[in-house]
Amino acid sequence: MNFKNKDIISIKDFSKEEIIHILETAKKIESRKAKPSLRGKIMGSLFFEPSTRTKLSFESAMKRLGGRVIGFDSAEASSAKKGETIHDTIKMVEIYADVIVIRHPLEGSARVAAEATEKPVINAGDGANQHPTQTLLDLYSIKKTQGRLTGLNVALVGDLKYGRTVHSLLMALSHFNCRIFFVSTESLRIPKTYLDFLASKNISYSEHENPEEIIDKVDVLYATRIQRERFPDEAEYEKVKNAYVIKSSMLSNVRKNLKIMHPLPRVNEIDMSVDKTPYAYYFKQAAMGIPVRQALLCLTLGVLK
Amino acid sequence: MRAYKVYAIERGTVIDHIPKKKALQVLEILGIDGDDDSIITLGMNMHSEKMGSKDIIKIENKKLTRHELNKIAIIAPNATINIIDEHKVKEKIKVKVPRVIENAIKCGNPKCVTRHQPVITKFYSIDSEEIKFKCHYCEKEFYADEVQLL
Ligand SMILES: [Zn+2]
Numbered sequence: 001m002n003f004k005n006k007d008i009i010s011i012k013d014f015s016k017e018e019i020i021h022i023l024e025t026a027k028k029i030e031s032r033k034a035k036p037s038l039r040g041k042i043m044g045s046l047f048f049e050p051s052t053r054t055k056l057s058f059e060s061a062m063k064r065l066g067g068r069v070i071g072f073d074s075a076e077a078s079s080a081k082k083g084e085t086i087h088d089t090i091k092m093v094e095i096y097a098d099v100i101v102i103r104h105p106l107e108g109s110a111r112v113a114a115e116a117t118e119k120p121v122i123n124a125g126d127g128a129n130q131h132p133t134q135t136l137l138d139l140y141s142i143k144k145t146q147g148r149l150t151g152l153n154v155a156l157v158g159d160l161k162y163g164r165t166v167h168s169l170l171m172a173l174s175h176f177n178c179r180i181f182f183v184s185t186e187s188l189r190i191p192k193t194y195l196d197f198l199a200s201k202n203i204s205y206s207e208h209e210n211p212e213e214i215i216d217k218v219d220v221l222y223a224t225r226i227q228r229e230r231f232p233d234e235a236e237y238e239k240v241k242n243a244y245v246i247k248s249s250m251l252s253n254v255r256k257n258l259k260i261m262h263p264l265p266r267v268n269e270i271d272m273s274v275d276k277t278p279y280a281y282y283f284k285q286a287a288m289g290i291p292v293r294q295a296l297l298c299l300t301l302g303v304l305k
Numbered sequence: 306m307r308a309y310k311v312y313a314i315e316r317g318t319v320i321d322h323i324p325k326k327k328a329l330q331v332l333e334i335l336g337i338d339g340d341d342d343s344i345i346t347l348g349m350n351m352h353s354e355k356m357g358s359k360d361i362i363k364i365e366n367k368k369l370t371r372h373e374l375n376k377i378a379i380i381a382p383n384a385t386i387n388i389i390d391e392h393k394v395k396e397k398i399k400v401k402v403p404r405v406i407e408n409a410i411k412c413g414n415p416k417c418v419t420r421h422q423p424v425i426t427k428f429y430s431i432d433s434e435e436i437k438f439k440c441h442y443c444e445k446e447f448y449a450d451e452v453q454l455l
Pocket residue numbers: 108412413414417418419440441442443444445
């Protein structure tokens with residue numbers, strides 16, 4: 001498997017074997033079985049819209065391995081304001097950087113960036129489309145906490161209609177024959193195309209409106225943020241947002257190995273009373289972004305194979 | 306008995322098996338607006354054994370390029386093209402939806418990068434029960450009847 005100069009744009013571009021290889025590389029780095037160095041390497045960090053969480057994680061991943069970071073963290077600071085195209089910005093940055101990380105609000109922007117250069121491009125989120133490093137860190141967290149990816153019971157809770165993280169995670173999990181429980185209101189149900197896709201891969205699933213119906217049966221509960229801007233009126237948003245709050249009182253009969261995950265930031269999907277239970281994993285999950293992004297940087301730069 | 310009430314032509318192209326009510330869109334794709342000298346005959350909601358009803362277009366004195374034929378396939382995947390010469394069918398071509406379609410479809414996603422930056426659009430045809438088109442950039446999928454052409 002050769003990842004050198006490969007772009008990381010969409011989770012759909014990766015085979016099951018490639019996904020496993022990335023996760024195993026991350027594990028080697030985290031356990032210090034592999035001690036790669038990115039000394040002398042420069043990461044171009046192009047954030048055309050702010051995303052502090054993702055930006056800090058990438059920067060930390062690069063710097064902890066001895067690499068350096070250049071770039072900008074808003075469209076105002078880039079030449080985009082002056083009308084420069086993504087293509088031309090990349091043509092400039094490729095002179096200075098060995099690997100390029102891009103976050104841009106337009107969907108498909110990372111693909112455009114990747115086509116403009118021979119240097120590896122990593123998508124750090126292109127609008128509502130893809131955010132593959134988030135998906136990989138989600139998988140890594142699941143693997144780490146459950147010891148495996150195959151045959152798990154996974155609940156996806158919250159905004160299943162628009163939630164990018166949920167859709168990407170679902171595509172990735174489809175390689176591993178998990179049983180999927182969808183929990184959402186009628187208005188935020190998982191789109192039919194995804195259900196058809198699961199059916200075509202013989203993956204069993206069910207849809208639910210109340211997390212309490214399924215919480216005792218699952219190994220992983222993945223909650224997502226319900227975004228205010230998805231709702232035409234405030235009243236409907238208030239109703240929906242309070243329908244799925246995971247509380248510690250729901251956890252009395254759950255599986256011992258249950259882990260509750262969330263891509264963060266949360267609004268109120270998970271009550272703070274859950275934080276100190278052994279089931280809360282969302283803060284540790286965010287920390288898994290470091291080894292996963294380090295693995296991707298090392299693989300695409302050809303420092304690890 | 307003749308199935309069509311559209312008269313036969315001496316020389317030109319007959320586009321048959323167009324889904325009903327799509328004939329005008331096919332003309333639009335071909336850039337035919339009646340401004341040149343070709344005579345165009347349009348049959349809409351014609352009876353068809355295979356399709357129930359269909360549209361048909363006859364264009365006199367015009368040959369279509371391969372590129373134009375492929376564009377027809379995007380909205381009329383089952384169309385057949387009959388090249389007519391001296392009242393006879395000289396060639397019968399079945400249009401084929403290309404697997405990759407470049408620079409022909411406009412992405413229907415307003416947030417797609419191709420709608421905001423100078424990027425040549427690229428779509429993949431996905432052959433499921435119904436043909437769908439997937440944007441190479443934003444990854445959104447569109448049914449044939451939702452597709453807008455450039
Ligand atoms: Zn698009």
